[in-house]
Amino acid sequence: MSISRRKFMQAGAAAVTGAAIAPGIRLVELAQARSPEEAASTAKRWGLLIDSAKCAEGCSYCVDACHTEHGITSNNRPETDAQWIRKVTAKDPETGYTHFLPVMCQHCEEPPCVDVCPTGASFKRADGIVLVDKHICIGCRYCMMACPYKARSFIHEDITDQKSHVPRGKGTVESCTLCVHKIDRGDNNTACAEACTELGNDAILFGDLNDLKTEISRRRRTEPSRQLRSDLNLNTGVRYQGL
Amino acid sequence: MMTRFLILFVLLFGFTSTGISVAANAGNTDKSDTIRTPLPIIKITKPGQCVDDTDEMRRNHMNKILHQRDLTVYDGIRTKQYSLKNCVNCHADENTNSVLGKEGFCESCHTYAAVKIDCFSCHTDKRDVKTSVSNKDDNKGNPHQ
Numbered sequence: 001m002s003i004s005r006r007k008f009m010q011a012g013a014a015a016v017t018g019a020a021i022a023p024g025i026r027l028v029e030l031a032q033a034r035s036p037e038e039a040a041s042t043a044k045r046w047g048l049l050i051d052s053a054k055c056a057e058g059c060s061y062c063v064d065a066c067h068t069e070h071g072i073t074s075n076n077r078p079e080t081d082a083q084w085i086r087k088v089t090a091k092d093p094e095t096g097y098t099h100f101l102p103v104m105c106q107h108c109e110e111p112p113c114v115d116v117c118p119t120g121a122s123f124k125r126a127d128g129i130v131l132v133d134k135h136i137c138i139g140c141r142y143c144m145m146a147c148p149y150k151a152r153s154f155i156h157e158d159i160t161d162q163k164s165h166v167p168r169g170k171g172t173v174e175s176c177t178l179c180v181h182k183i184d185r186g187d188n189n190t191a192c193a194e195a196c197t198e199l200g201n202d203a204i205l206f207g208d209l210n211d212l213k214t215e216i217s218r219r220r221r222t223e224p225s226r227q228l229r230s231d232l233n234l235n236t237g238v239r240y241q242g243l
Numbered sequence: 244m245m246t247r248f249l250i251l252f253v254l255l256f257g258f259t260s261t262g263i264s265v266a267a268n269a270g271n272t273d274k275s276d277t278i279r280t281p282l283p284i285i286k287i288t289k290p291g292q293c294v295d296d297t298d299e300m301r302r303n304h305m306n307k308i309l310h311q312r313d314l315t316v317y318d319g320i321r322t323k324q325y326s327l328k329n330c331v332n333c334h335a336d337e338n339t340n341s342v343l344g345k346e347g348f349c350e351s352c353h354t355y356a357a358v359k360i361d362c363f364s365c366h367t368d369k370r371d372v373k374t375s376v377s378n379k380d381d382n383k384g385n386p387h388q
């Protein structure tokens with residue numbers, strides 16, 4: 001017996017760990033280019049990191065880009081028009097310091113809209129995107145009441161000429177999909193983040209929060225950021241800096 | 244007593260067979276010029292092979308797109324074969340660019356069968372202009388190009 005049983009087990013465990021790391025890395029690489037037949041998986045968690053210090057006053061480039069991408073048009077009735085993303089102005093009443101931030105669905109890990117939905121239409125996809133299955137949404141709007149971020153809109157009027165990748169219809173609730181159609185085709189970005197980068201402001205960063213190699217997870221690890229209404233413990237996929 | 248039953252039986256049988264022959268005649272006239280029910284207009288804009296046999300598609304297209312819809316919404320699987328978008332891109336009318344309308348591929352049959360289509364209250368009934376230009380879609384089955 002040249003090797004004790006204990007040593008043999010240790011060597012075995014080390015070998016197993018080594019093997020697991022290598023395919024683990026490969027898996028991440030493969031998952032990046034998810035094929036159309038492959039289901040979204042928990043290997044990913046998509047999110048945004050928004051730097052309010054870089055978000056400019058009066059700019060609505062991200063809002064416009066989102067609404068163009070998803071074919072959202074206005075009926076000139078602002079109270080009922082759909083809005084997937086909006087600019088919020090935050091002002092410190094003491095100092096008068098004002099800053100701006102785009103607010104959309106925060107893609108919570110524990111979404112209150114999913115908790116309250118009576119039909120199961122409001123759901124969270126495996127990769128963390130919170131969506132509405134409009135096929136079974138009955139338009140009760142419980143989710144709109146439950147959402148602490150006022151992220152959802154109800155469609156009050158008939159819609160025609162939708163974008164083929166964004167079905168939208170009267171009597172259902174909708175909100176930011178984190179450009180799920182773009183993610184599924186491997187664009188690896190959202191319309192709002194693309195627009196902000198194009199403008200040179202770079203206030204919105206999109207990426208996979210699970211993958212340690214992405215810029216978003218590096219910045220989340222090394223820079224301060226916070227959740228809106230962090231007291232609710234929803235673990236939002238969207239985080240803010242400069243608040 | 245027995246004869247009464249016999250008469251009754253003969254009478255009944257007689258009526259039934261007359262009924263059958265009338266029905267058969269009505270069936271024949273359907274195919275003649277004196278047609279009373281307008282048949283659906285099935286215009287095939289792009290001839291060629293559909294994603295499945297015609298018989299299969301006529302009977303079961305609704306099940307196929309229902310199955311696909313859940314795969315797409317919940318799992319993000321956007322294969323082309325049974326995607327509604329793919330159906331519309333192929334079957335939309337050349338002039339109206341739509342599957343609806345009196346002669347539209349979907350509407351004309353659904354009107355005939357008196358079955359309401361729900362799809363197009365949310366989904367667009369129009370062909371994607373981008374995809375219609377290039378007929379050769381070889382983007383690995385992803386309908387969202």
Ligand code: SF4
Nearest residue numbers: 117137138140141143
């Ligand atoms: S409006 Fe639709 S998604 Fe929202 S809670 Fe009601 S059924 Fe669910």
